[in-house]
Amino acid sequence: MLDRATPTPEEIRAFVQDHPNLRARDIAQKLSIAEALLVAAGVGINATRIAPHPDGIIAAAEQLGEVMALTRVGDCVHEKVGEYGNYHPGEHAAMTLTEEIDLRIFPRHWVHAYAVETLSDAGPKRSLQVFDAAGDAVHKIHLRETSRQEMWPELIAGLAMADQSTGQEVTERAPSEPAKSRPEKTDVLRHEWSRMTDTHQFLRLCSKLKMNRLGAYRVAGAPFVRALDPEAANTMLMAVRDAGINIMFFVGNRGCIQIHTGPIQNLRPMGPWQNVMDERFNLHLRLDTVAEVWAVEKPTQRGPAVSVEAFDAQGGLIFQVFGVGKEGQDSREDWGRIVAALPDLQEGAA
Template identity: 25%
Template sequence: MSLSLDQKSQGDIALIWKTFKSINTNVRIRDAANILGYSEAQLLSTSCGESVVRLKPDWENILFSIKSIGTVMVLTQNDSAISKNIGTYPITKYSENVVSTIGDKINLRLIMNNWRMVFAVEENNEETTLRSFQFFDENGTAVHKVYLTKESNAQLFNDIVETYRDEDQRPLQHVEKCENISKGNILPKINISEFEKKWLKLSDIHDFQKFLSKYGISRVQAYNLVKDQLACRVNNNGINKILLLATEKCVPLMFFVQNTGVVQIQSGFIKKVKQIGNWVNVFAHDFNVQINKGDIHSSWIVKKQTDDGIVTSFELYDRNEEKIALIYAKRDENRNIPSKWTNLLNSILPKSVRDK
């Protein structure tokens, strides 16, 4: 159902948003949207005609143009994790509704059938002008943002804006009403022994979600069903220990942060880990991942079979069983998993299920 907004109600949103910003100068627009009960796109659109330009939803050509801008910062987030990466926007490879963009430093999976709107934004502060392209889903939730850096070509940004400027620049945005659908606790009848055997016969990690879908269950539901040797729930403080040990032992990691429209993948050695409030901040040379530890409801060490052997991940979920972040060890050039990764995971696993 569409959430219809007339000019008056949008004017109310603009006033509410302006007042909120004047009082809460350090609150992210995503958090402000949740507090105020509007979508991020609705708040952003109140500045259309000023610092915001609504663009035509020509995803393919806009993304192709962005890669010519030079070095950018890409940002993908969900409610509990933020992934930032600096580099040149990579070449896109289109396959149905999923676009793979793999570059030297930026690795993305774009689920573009869930994209609905895009804005070009210029934010001025005392030091500089921050320019970005921001993409949203049908609920007005941000799925992907691309920010210019000091090395970016600002003139190309302006050219893209003029080329794809939408005729409609009214300061209002229609979005679909967001329905919170509970996954529920009712499980279909499953032969657990058979389920575990089929789990172990998987040869490609990318088939895991399809495997679960056939049974009509979520990842967390599956993890609760199987034996600990396949999926073991661990203490939520494990995230700190894993990250600190990976930094100390120089274990390269891969971070997967996902929302309805994008999966952003970061990989490399961690330089520093710092917790600020609830947020655990992971710093590397070209990327930064932030995880809201307060939102972690369950943490799992999960083993999946592949043609190259067992792949083990450390996975974080919120209380709605939505993914916060998935963490893997980065393979070496021979596709081998560092043995130190096993030692890291053993440090938070019960003795009965530790790998030798």
């Protein structure tokens, strides 16, 4: 590790060259810098600074054919293979929705972006990488052998910014909001919760009562929530695999939420990590960073929406999982049985 708080681009590049087997995020952590600074150090060498707005980046991604979409929050990485399309722009929220690439995008957090190209024995590795104001990764799009590689030069030329400097200004990282409860409002929370007709009403209810998601869960009680043992995160993954049902698996940061809809087929634990290693969906979850797990039930016009939700020690949401309710493949009943069987948090364990 370097002594100086912020290494120069030249020092960053030298460190990368000396540690060719380290992943970018691990290098950034060892250097105590934001990942965007690491990528920016390669501008003019293996990176091009590009316009960060999702309207341009998603339009480019749609031209690349089959790619891998990656969204990360903390020690949970969500990867989907598919094609971008069906983009719906919006000033505050945007969406791209195909059978495999399903994203909710919040443009104000798409602040810095780069096109990255590195050489390997198998040929060039190319990706579009987006970062927030603090320099943390928001979303990445990795090209594959099956991608339209011939489109890359033209698309990057169209997105390139005039500023191609190797420095990158970043702001201080905003911490996760800890659980925020108002126990004196518990009766109001429970009454309004029971009257919901759509899951999207929940966060508005929390805001009205000056609570947040985790804070509301901590005071709501049965029948709305049930505190689960943190091991339930892994138990749930194994049960979904064994049952062969379809789920919706949400992982998101401030700038992007990525959703997998379908089954989980192959689990490969490795040390503290549990890994879904399916052909077109990969998930990497560090189980020892899961501090709280909740089974949650919210009423909707189509019946109760049951979810399993995991949080880290700082109160940040790691993932949400729901049963899929679609005509011809309704897994909600089977999903409900899985959730009901998950182990409760033992009294005093918290």
